[in-house]
Amino acid sequence: MELITGAYEPKETESKIYEQWEQSGYFNPDNLSVEKDAKNYIVYMPLPNVTGTLHMGHALNNTIQDIVIRYHRMNGYRTLWLPGTDHAGIATQYVVEKELKKKGISRFELGREKFIEKVWEWKNQYGNTIISQLKKLGVSCDWSRIRFTMDEAYAKDIQNAFVHYHEKGFLYRGKRVVNWCPRCGTSLSELELEYKDEKSKLWYIKYPLTDKTGYVVVATTRPETMLGDTAVAVNPKDERYKNLVGKTLLLPIMHREIPIITDDAIDMEFGTGAVKVTPAHDMVDFEIGERHTLEVIQVIDERGKMNESAGIYNGMKAEEARGKIIEKLKEEGLLEKEEEYDHRVAICYRCGHVIEPIPSLQWFLKMNDLAKNALDAVKSGKVKIIPNNFEKKYFDWLENIRDWTISRQIWWGHRLPVWFCTNQQTTENYIVSIEKPDTCPFCKNCDMEQAPDVLDTWFSSALWPFAGLSESDLKNYYPGTTLITARDILNLWVARMIYSGIEFKKELPFMNVFINGTILTKDGKRMSKSLGTGIDPLKYIDQYGADATRFGIMWQANGQDIRWDETAITAGKKFANKLWNASRFVLQQTEHLKQKPGDITPITEADKKILGALGEIKKSVKKDIEEFEFSKPLHNAYDFFWHEFCDVYLETSKEQIKDEKLSENTKTILLHVLLSSLKIFHPFIPFVTEEIYSYIPLENKKKYLMIEEW
RNA sequence: GCGCGCUUAGCUCAGUGGUAGAGCGACUCGUUUACACCGAGUAGGCCGGGGGUUCAAUCCCCUCAGCGCGCACCA
Numbered sequence: 062m063e064l065i066t067g068a069y070e071p072k073e074t075e076s077k078i079y080e081q082w083e084q085s086g087y088f089n090p091d092n093l094s095v096e097k098d099a100k101n102y103i104v105y106m107p108l109p110n111v112t113g114t115l116h117m118g119h120a121l122n123n124t125i126q127d128i129v130i131r132y133h134r135m136n137g138y139r140t141l142w143l144p145g146t147d148h149a150g151i152a153t154q155y156v157v158e159k160e161l162k163k164k165g166i167s168r169f170e171l172g173r174e175k176f177i178e179k180v181w182e183w184k185n186q187y188g189n190t191i192i193s194q195l196k197k198l199g200v201s202c203d204w205s206r207i208r209f210t211m212d213e214a215y216a217k218d219i220q221n222a223f224v225h226y227h228e229k230g231f232l233y234r235g236k237r238v239v240n241w242c243p244r245c246g247t248s249l250s251e252l253e254l255e256y257k258d259e260k261s262k263l264w265y266i267k268y269p270l271t272d273k274t275g276y277v278v279v280a281t282t283r284p285e286t287m288l289g290d291t292a293v294a295v296n297p298k299d300e301r302y303k304n305l306v307g308k309t310l311l312l313p314i315m316h317r318e319i320p321i322i323t324d325d326a327i328d329m330e331f332g333t334g335a336v337k338v339t340p341a342h343d344m345v346d347f348e349i350g351e352r353h354t355l356e357v358i359q360v361i362d363e364r365g366k367m368n369e370s371a372g373i374y375n376g377m378k379a380e381e382a383r384g385k386i387i388e389k390l391k392e393e394g395l396l397e398k399e400e401e402y403d404h405r406v407a408i409c410y411r412c413g414h415v416i417e418p419i420p421s422l423q424w425f426l427k428m429n430d431l432a433k434n435a436l437d438a439v440k441s442g443k444v445k446i447i448p449n450n451f452e453k454k455y456f457d458w459l460e461n462i463r464d465w466t467i468s469r470q471i472w473w474g475h476r477l478p479v480w481f482c483t484n485q486q487t488t489e490n491y492i493v494s495i496e497k498p499d500t501c502p503f504c505k506n507c508d509m510e511q512a513p514d515v516l517d518t519w520f521s522s523a524l525w526p527f528a529g530l531s532e533s534d535l536k537n538y539y540p541g542t543t544l545i546t547a548r549d550i551l552n553l554w555v556a557r558m559i560y561s562g563i564e565f566k567k568e569l570p571f572m573n574v575f576i577n578g579t580i581l582t583k584d585g586k587r588m589s590k591s592l593g594t595g596i597d598p599l600k601y602i603d604q605y606g607a608d609a610t611r612f613g614i615m616w617q618a619n620g621q622d623i624r625w626d627e628t629a630i631t632a633g634k635k636f637a638n639k640l641w642n643a644s645r646f647v648l649q650q651t652e653h654l655k656q657k658p659g660d661i662t663p664i665t666e667a668d669k670k671i672l673g674a675l676g677e678i679k680k681s682v683k684k685d686i687e688e689f690e691f692s693k694p695l696h697n698a699y700d701f702f703w704h705e706f707c708d709v710y711l712e713t714s715k716e717q718i719k720d721e722k723l724s725e726n727t728k729t730i731l732l733h734v735l736l737s738s739l740k741i742f743h744p745f746i747p748f749v750t751e752e753i754y755s756y757i758p759l760e761n762k763k764k765y766l767m768i769e770e771w
Numbered sequence: 772g773c774g775c776g777c778u779u780a781g782c783u784c785a786g787u788g789g790u791a792g793a794g795c796g797a798c799u800c801g802u803u804u805a806c807a808c809c810g811a812g813u814a815g816g817c818c819g820g821g822g823g824u825u826c827a828a829u830c831c832c833c834u835c836a837g838c839g840c841g842c843a844c845c846a
Contacts, residue, residue, distance in 0.1 A: 065805090068806080068808060069806095069808085111840085177844060192839050219783065240791090261846090279846080281846060282845085282846070294846095325846055326846095327844090327846085328844080328846080331846065333844065335846095336846045337846070338846090339846090343844090343846075344844080345844040345846075346844095346846080348844085349844095356831075388839095402845090403845090405845065450776080451772075451775095453775070453841090453842095454775085454841060454842080456776095456843090457842065459773090459842085460818085461842095517789085548841090579839095579840085581839085583782080583783080585838070585839060585840095587839095602826075609775065609795050615782090616783095616784095616794075617783070617784070617794095619784070619785070619786090620775085621776075621777075622776085622840080623783090623784090624784085625783085625818085626783040626784080626794085626795075627781070627783095628782080628783075628794070628795040629783075629784095629794065630794080631795065631808085632795070634808065635794095635808045635809095636808090637804065637808090638806070638808045638809095639805090639809085641805090641806080641808095642805045642806035642808090642809085643805060643806075644805080645805050645806080646806080647805080647806030648805095649804095649805075650805095692784090693785080696785075696793070696794090698794090699794090700793080707805085707806085708810080712810095729845075763812080
C-alpha cells in the first residue's frame, strides 16, 4: 500500500500534480487523442487585467470554466480553454501613474515614450501574477496559446478592425459632449461609468425676463454650469409658460440674453418645469441644443476647472465656483430657494473621480447595424444567455444604443491607425492606414503624425475570440462553444464580442453565455478591495487546498449571488479527506485486482443498490453540468459518495468480503464505484482525484484521470 | 420612477401543490483495523406580513414590507 496513511495533505500533492498536467500536454487540444470527428468544446477565458490579482470572483468564474472544460475533455471533446491577459488601458495606466507619483513624477514630465516603457516594465514584472495564481487554482487552460492584448498579432487584428469600420463608413470623428474623467484625462463610454449616491441640493434660480416683466425659475443641481447656459426650455404642452415662449431671459451673472424654447424632452413634473439648457455640459442639453441650434459655450475644462468663458470664476475648480455662484445669486436676490436632494453622480470606473460631461473631439463608432446583429443573435436563439433573465439587460442596452466613443486620451493602449497632416490639422485632414504614409496626401510634403489617442480597451477585448487565435488555429478553434462570465461585462464585453464575431468572421463567437453569480460578503455587501471587504482565495488555497476551495465555492454557487460562507470550505476539506480515506480502504482491499472495472455483476441487494445509485448519479451529474448547474450535482454526488457509498456500501462490503462467494465480486464493485466516483468528482476537485487515481491498480488505464472517459 | 432577483433551522443555502432538507454550528452517545477532518442519534422552522385560488399553499396569483442589483433625459 503506497498511499500515505492519515489525513490527506493537499499541499504536498497539488503543485506536483499541476506540474504533471502541464507536462502531459493535455491542456492543449492538439495532443488529445480524440476521434477525428470529435466535437469541439471551446471556452475563451474572460481576460483578466494585467493589473489584477485573484479575487473570489475570478476563483468562482474560473472554477466553473475549469469544471466545464474538464468535463468535456474527459468525455471525448476536442477541448480548448484559451487564456490571455488584457492590457487594461486606463486601469494599468492609473496603476503606473500612481507608482510614479510616489516618486514625485508625472507622466507628462516623463513623456509618452518613456512612460510607455515604464508601463511595459511594470507589465513584465507584475503582469503574470494572476496567471500563476490561476494555476494554483488548478485551471486547465492551454498555456501554450496564451495571448496578451498588446501582442503584435493581436494589435494587427485591432488595426484591421479599425480600418474595416472606417472603410465601411462606421467611423466618424466629431466634437460632442462625452463623459470625461478629469483625473484620468480621458473620455469614457457610458458603460464605463459607475454611480454613487450623493446628498446634494436642488437650487431654484430666478432668471429675469429681458423685458423686466418678471422672471422664470429654474431648478438645478449644478449651478456652476449656468455660466454656459444658452437657453431655458419648457415642455410645449406646459400651460404655465405658454405666453413666455419666444421671449428672452437675461442670464444672471453673465448677463447674456437667452431664449425660452420648447422641447419635448422636458418633464413638466420636475422642479418648476423650466430647465436651464447647457449644451456644453450635459448630454441631453447637447441634444436639445442641436435641435434648436443653440450655441455651445464650454465653461469647464478638461481638468474640471472653470475656463476663460466663466468670467471671474476662471481657474476655479467647478465645485468652488458652485459655492461662489450661489453666494452671488443670494446677494442679488436671485436664489428663490434650495431643497435637499439625493441624487446619483457618475464616477469613473477606474479611479472613482466624478465624471464631467464636456464637449470633446472624439472618434465614434456607429452602432446601429452592429447592435442589430448582436440583438438578432440572441433573439433568434443562436446565442443563449443563461440564465435567460439577463437577456433583458442585453436587449435594453442594444435597443437604446448610442454611438460608441472609442478614442481615449491616454497613452497605454492601441494607438489609432490614423495619420494627420502636420501642416493643416483639421477634422478632415487625416487618413486611416496601418502603415505610416510616405507622403501626405494633403500638403504633399509634411511628415504625417499618428493620432495621439488610443482605442478603448473594450474595443480590443471585443475581438478576443478570434484575435486571440493564430491564423491556423482560427480554422480549428473558432467559433467557440461557451462563454462563462460575470454579469457586469455582459454589454461592455459580451455583446461587443458577438457583433464583432459576425462582422469579422461571419460567424458567432460562441453559442452559450453563462452568467455566474456574484460573490458577496456574508452581510450581502459587495466584495471590494478598496472597501476592504474582499477575501483572498489564495488564503484558502494555502490553508485548505485548492480542491477544498473549489469545492467550497461550488457548494454555494447555485446561480444566485453568493453570500460567502467560509464553512463550505471546511466541508470541502473534510470531503477531500473522506475521499482519500475511503480510497485507502478500497485500495487496501483491491491491491491484487487487475480486472477491468467494467467486469462487474451485482449479486447482493447492496450490490444492486449501489450500482443503481451510481448509474443514477452519473446520469444526473452529466445532465446538470450540461445544463450549467454546478452546485446541485456537487451536492448530489457528495451525498452519493459519503452516505450511500461510504456509510452504507463500504460497511456492508466488510461483511461481504468475509464471504468467499462474494469476496472478489465485492472488491471489484468497490473499485468500480471508486473509480467512477473519482471521474465524477474530477472536474470539481481535480487534484485529490488525480492523486488517488495514480494508485488505482488497473491495467490499460490511461495515464491521467483528466483524460479518462466517464 | 421603471425592471429583475431574494426573504425557509443559530449562520449560509437547497427544495416540493399533499407529514419540511443539506453543510457548518450546538447537544448526547460511541474509539473491534478507511476516516474523530469519523460513526449513530437529538434538539432547533406560524418556509417575511396580509389577502386570494384550491379539498389542500412554503410552492400558484395579488398586495405590502425589507434587502440586493440593473436601467432612467435623476435638469
